[in-house]
Amino acid sequence: MLAPALSHADPIQQRRGFGVTHERVLAVLLAAEVLLFCLIGHEFATGKNALNIIGLGVEIGLLALALTPVIVAGGIDLSVGSLLGLSAILFGKMWRDGGLPIGVAAALSLGVGALGGGLNALLITRLRIPALIVTLGSMSLFRGLAEAIARGVDNFTVPEHFQRILGEATAQVPVLAAAAAVAWLFLHRTAAGRSLYAIGFSPEGARHAGIPVERRVAWVYVVSGVASSLAAVMYVAHWSQAKADAGMGYELAAITAVVLGGTSIFGGRGTVHGTLLGLFAIVVLQNGLILADLPKELAGLLTGGLLLASIAVNQILSKLAKKGA
Amino acid sequence: MTNKTNRLFCWKRELSVAGAYGGLLLLLAGAAPDFYAGDKFRTILVSSAPVLVAAVGMTLVILARHIDISIGSQFSICGVVAGFLAAAGLPMPLVAALTVVGGGLMGAANGALVAGLGLPSIVVTLATMVSFQEALRWERQGAKVMGPPDFYWFGLGQTAGQLLVVAGAGVVFAAFAWGLRGLAAGRAVYAVGSDAEAARLAGIRPGRVVFWTFVTMGALTGLASLLAAVRFPDVDPNMGKGLELQVIAAVVVGGVAISGGRGTPVGALVGVLLLASIGPALAFLRIPAQWEKAIQGAIILVAVASDAFNLRLRRHAGAGLVAR
Numbered sequence: 001m002l003a004p005a006l007s008h009a010d011p012i013q014q015r016r017g018f019g020v021t022h023e024r025v026l027a028v029l030l031a032a033e034v035l036l037f038c039l040i041g042h043e044f045a046t047g048k049n050a051l052n053i054i055g056l057g058v059e060i061g062l063l064a065l066a067l068t069p070v071i072v073a074g075g076i077d078l079s080v081g082s083l084l085g086l087s088a089i090l091f092g093k094m095w096r097d098g099g100l101p102i103g104v105a106a107a108l109s110l111g112v113g114a115l116g117g118g119l120n121a122l123l124i125t126r127l128r129i130p131a132l133i134v135t136l137g138s139m140s141l142f143r144g145l146a147e148a149i150a151r152g153v154d155n156f157t158v159p160e161h162f163q164r165i166l167g168e169a170t171a172q173v174p175v176l177a178a179a180a181a182v183a184w185l186f187l188h189r190t191a192a193g194r195s196l197y198a199i200g201f202s203p204e205g206a207r208h209a210g211i212p213v214e215r216r217v218a219w220v221y222v223v224s225g226v227a228s229s230l231a232a233v234m235y236v237a238h239w240s241q242a243k244a245d246a247g248m249g250y251e252l253a254a255i256t257a258v259v260l261g262g263t264s265i266f267g268g269r270g271t272v273h274g275t276l277l278g279l280f281a282i283v284v285l286q287n288g289l290i291l292a293d294l295p296k297e298l299a300g301l302l303t304g305g306l307l308l309a310s311i312a313v314n315q316i317l318s319k320l321a322k323k324g325a
Numbered sequence: 326m327t328n329k330t331n332r333l334f335c336w337k338r339e340l341s342v343a344g345a346y347g348g349l350l351l352l353l354a355g356a357a358p359d360f361y362a363g364d365k366f367r368t369i370l371v372s373s374a375p376v377l378v379a380a381v382g383m384t385l386v387i388l389a390r391h392i393d394i395s396i397g398s399q400f401s402i403c404g405v406v407a408g409f410l411a412a413a414g415l416p417m418p419l420v421a422a423l424t425v426v427g428g429g430l431m432g433a434a435n436g437a438l439v440a441g442l443g444l445p446s447i448v449v450t451l452a453t454m455v456s457f458q459e460a461l462r463w464e465r466q467g468a469k470v471m472g473p474p475d476f477y478w479f480g481l482g483q484t485a486g487q488l489l490v491v492a493g494a495g496v497v498f499a500a501f502a503w504g505l506r507g508l509a510a511g512r513a514v515y516a517v518g519s520d521a522e523a524a525r526l527a528g529i530r531p532g533r534v535v536f537w538t539f540v541t542m543g544a545l546t547g548l549a550s551l552l553a554a555v556r557f558p559d560v561d562p563n564m565g566k567g568l569e570l571q572v573i574a575a576v577v578v579g580g581v582a583i584s585g586g587r588g589t590p591v592g593a594l595v596g597v598l599l600l601a602s603i604g605p606a607l608a609f610l611r612i613p614a615q616w617e618k619a620i621q622g623a624i625i626l627v628a629v630a631s632d633a634f635n636l637r638l639r640r641h642a643g644a645g646l647v648a649r
Contacts, residue, residue, distance in 0.1 A: 076447075123626065127633035130583050132392075132447075136573060137625035144619025151615055252451060265445045300459030307452040311444050 022262030022314060026277040029306075033281065037288030044291045051169035055238065057283040058172045059084070059231045059247070061276070063254035064261075065183040066227030068275045069220050071258055072187065074200035074267025075124065075131040077221060080228045080254060082142035083116045084247030087232035089146045092156025092242030102162050106233045110226055116142055117225020121218035131221075139251065146244040155243035158236055166237035175234060179227070184272040192216060200267025257282055260307050262314075281306070338580030339592040342628065346599045349606060357609035365605055371487045373601040374494035375553035379572045380579075380593040381501045382545035387576060388505075389538045390518040390585025391439060391446035396546045396572065398457035399431045400565030403550035405461065408470035408560035417479055425547040431457065432543020436536035446539075454569070461562055470560040477558045490552045497548065502590040514538060518585030574621065575600050578628045600624070 038045040063080045070077045091109035094100050100108070116138065123134045165171060187193040198206040199213050207213050228247075236242045261278030263270025286299045353360040379396055386393050407424040411417065431453070438449045478486025505511035513534050516524040521531040554560045579596030581588025603624070604617045 123630060123633075127630055129629045129633050133577055133583050133629050134626070136570065136577070137622050137629065139622070140570070140574065140618055140625060141622025144616065144622050148613065148615045148619050151613065252455070256451060256455070259448055259451075265448050295463055297459040297463035300455045301463075304452040304454075304456030304459070307455075308438065308444075308449065311448055312438075312442055315442060315444060 022310070023271060023274045023277060025313075026261065026274065026281060026310070030277055030281045030284065033284055033288065037284065037292060041288050041291035042293075044288055049287070049291070051173065053280070053283055053287050054176060055169055055172050056287060057279050058176050059235050059238070060250055060253045060257065060283075061176050061279050062179055062227050062231040062234065063250055064257040064275050064279050065179050065272065066224040067254050067258050068183060068261075068263055068270055068272055069187055069193070069196050070131075070224050071255075071263050071265060072200050072267055072270045073196040073217055073220050074203065075217065075220070076135060076255070076265075077120065077131065077224045078135040078251050079116065079120060079138040079142055080224060080231075081247040081250035081252075082139045082146070083113055083225055083228035084232045084235060084250060085244055086116065086142040086146040086149075087112045087229035088236050088242040088246040089150050089156075089244055091229075091232060091236060092158070093149060095158070096156050102158065109232060110229045113225040113227070113229025113232070114222055115225070116228070117222040118218075120225065121221035124221060125214040125218045143244075143248075146246075150244040155241050156236075157241045160240075163237050163240045166234060167240060171237070172234065175230075179230075180272060180276055187272050196220065197268055200264075200269075202268075253282070256303060256307060260303070260310055262310070338632070339589065339595055341631070342579055342592065342595045342599060345624075346595060346602070349599070349602060353606055353609060360606070360609045365609075367487065369598075369601050369605055370491050371556065373597050374490045375549040376568075376572060376575065376601065377494045377594060377597045378497050378545050378549035378552060379568065380575050380597050381498055381590050382542035382549075383572045383576045384579075384581050384588060384590050384593045385501070385505075385514055385538045386446075386542050387573075387581050387583060388514050388518045388585060388588060389535050390521070391535060391538070392573070392583075393432075393435060393446065393450045393539065393542050394569045394573075395431070395435060395450040395454035395457060396542065397565040397568040397570075398454045398461065399428055399543060399546045400550045400553070400568050401562050402431070402457055402461050402565075403428045403547040404554040404560045404564050405465060405470050405562050407551050407554050408472045408476065411472050411476040412470065414473070417475060420476075421548075421551055424551045425544045428547020428550065429540050429544035432540045432546070433536070435543070436539030439539060440532040440536040465562040467562060469562065472554070472559060476555060478555055486555060490555065493548070493552055497545065498590060498594060505590060510534075510537075515586050518587075520586075571600070574625050578625055580628075580632070582632075 043049060063084070067077060067080065087109045090112050091105050094108055095102050095105035098105070120131075120134055120138055123129050123138075124131050166175075185193075187196065195206065195211045195216055198209060198211060199216060203213050231250075232242075232246065235246050239246075257279040258270070258275050259265055259278070260281060261270070261274030261276070263274060282299070282303050285302060286296065289296050289299050379400070383393065383396070403424050406427050407420055410420045410423055415423070435446070435450055435453055438444050438453075439446045474480060479489060481489060501511075505514065513524065513529045516527065516529055517531045517534045524531055524534075550565070553564060575596035576588070576593045577583065577596070578599060579588070579592030579594070581592055600621055603620050604614065607614055607617055607620070
């Protein structure tokens with residue numbers, strides 16, 4: 001069982017052998033992308049557009065930041081997009097039909113996310129069901145509950161003052177920055193965060209090293225749930241409505257950002273700054289193509305190609321590094 | 326982990342899902358006998374035929390310890406291609422053959438990246454899913470393709486066309502259910518999925534097996550797409566949206582283990598039928614249709630949770646925490 005997990009790239013070897021990390025290459029690529037769109041895009045290089053780009057990336061960014069520790073620990077969470085939809089609908093329901101103040105409803109919907117994440121955590125750590133399957137099932141369950149509660153047609157329009165508070169760059173930038181800072185400090189500067197790398201690399205080894213594997217993994221999924229509902233609140237404020245199909249397909253966009261950012265899908269390797277670079281590489285591409293009057297489908301094609309190229313190069317580099325060692 | 330106990334365990338799993346399906350049918354017989362009166366059954370069979378064909382392919386891929394989430398996009402592309410070929414005046418058998426080959430080529434692209442370069446299949450097929458989907462959207466911009474008259478139900482009329490669709494899916498299912506048990510190639514898929522290194526030492530080439538599994542997945546997706554497309558006079562370029570998750574869910578409910586090497590096409594068949602019957606059953610039990618997805622999700626979770634209580638899964642202690 002362990003052989004395939006050990007066969008992937010050894011990050012230390014890779015760094016010593018080549019001095020180029022995945023993140024550095026991606027940063028250069030992102031810079032090139034920005035430069036290109038500055039030249040060919042109309043009004044790309046404006047402060048307003050920079051805020052626009054962050055606004056486009058905030059919901060998927062929150063999901064991707066929470067998914068980074070999940071994937072580093074060797075797991076996956078496909079349910080984040082659906083949980084976003086369910087939290088959004090319950091948020092609208094509690095505010096409009098429950099008569100709660102909008103702030104309280106928003107806070108309570110974070111609890112919804114914690115519960116949803118808790119369900120995933122319970123099934124994954126207690127029953128030891130593969131995370132891919134658990135979150136595939138809960139993805140369907142959460143989206144289904146959202147549709148059932150909304151009865152297929154209902155959506156909730158939130159008041160304008162709420163949109164002004166949370167739905168604009170003045171809130172989006174600090175929220176994304178704070179989430180990124182928290183994720184970075186946790187993953188790279190705390191013992192619990194570092195232990196996730198050990199868990200992702202080898203759960204059995206981590207257990208022998210005295211790491212409470214189940215507890216750590218469980219928390220990672222609960223946090224992922226809370227991040228989904230935070231993204232739901234930001235989504236509702238951003239688009240000024242809560243609907244059942246909110247966040248449809250966001251899970252794949254977020255996973256793409258994480259993997260493009262250099263996190264190994266097998267776990268044990270990845271960084272928060274890599275995820276942010278991956279996220280902005282995608283969002284800048286989407287935004288820039290539109291401003292340069294190029295077909296917007298190119299964004300998906302290039303993202304797919306970039307994703308394949310980046311993991312292929314990683315794989316080849318790690319094979320070379322292994323031969324050299 | 327002998328083959329014999331593997332088998333016993335497999336059938337136990339399939340029988341319990343079949344039992345759940347039987348229970349649903351009995352419940353309907355008691356609560357809503359009308360369910361059996363009309364042609365509801367036939368409708369379910371015809372609409373699940375393409376899903377079954379794709380599920381057989383997915384069974385192969387998951388047995389080999391891989392996954393393919395690009396089949397929804399492949400499905401849409403194959404459907405559109407079939408529509409165009411038919412509109413260009415090619416005879417239907419040639420259209421069918423070319424569609425299957427087209428699917429096989431897309432599967433070969435996945436297979437080459439996974440088996441040739443050794444990249445993780447979930448990332449490869451995530452990338453190809455996005456690329457295929459966007460390429461199709463660029464080309465079509467969501468516009469439907471109008472098929473010629475002999476495209477709709479293969480030009481045979483509804484009854485004969487439905488029969489052909491169900492029979493086609495049945496033949497594919499029977500062939501693979503038999504082949505996976507009886508052919509060396511079928512056993513090799515199990516061997517590679519159980520333990521690729523042991524399979525290699527036993528003289529099997531795991532890379533080759535994985536490559537051909539993906540090619541087969543693509544070809545079956547092409548066939549499935551054709552069987553789905555002929556049900557309507559025009560081809561919707563979004564027809565494959567969400568198919569990958571629908572198919573994976575059915576296969577998993579049917580007891581094919583995501584950790585590879587365990588499961589059968591029979592399980593996939595029961596899974597497809599069970600999940601396809603939820604929607605129509607809800608209508609007859611007067612439960613709002615919006616609950617369908619939630620109930621399907623709950624069924625997936627209950628099915629895998631009941632698996633987990635089995636002692637055998639406890640042996641894979643570490644595997645429970647890992648995605649693939």
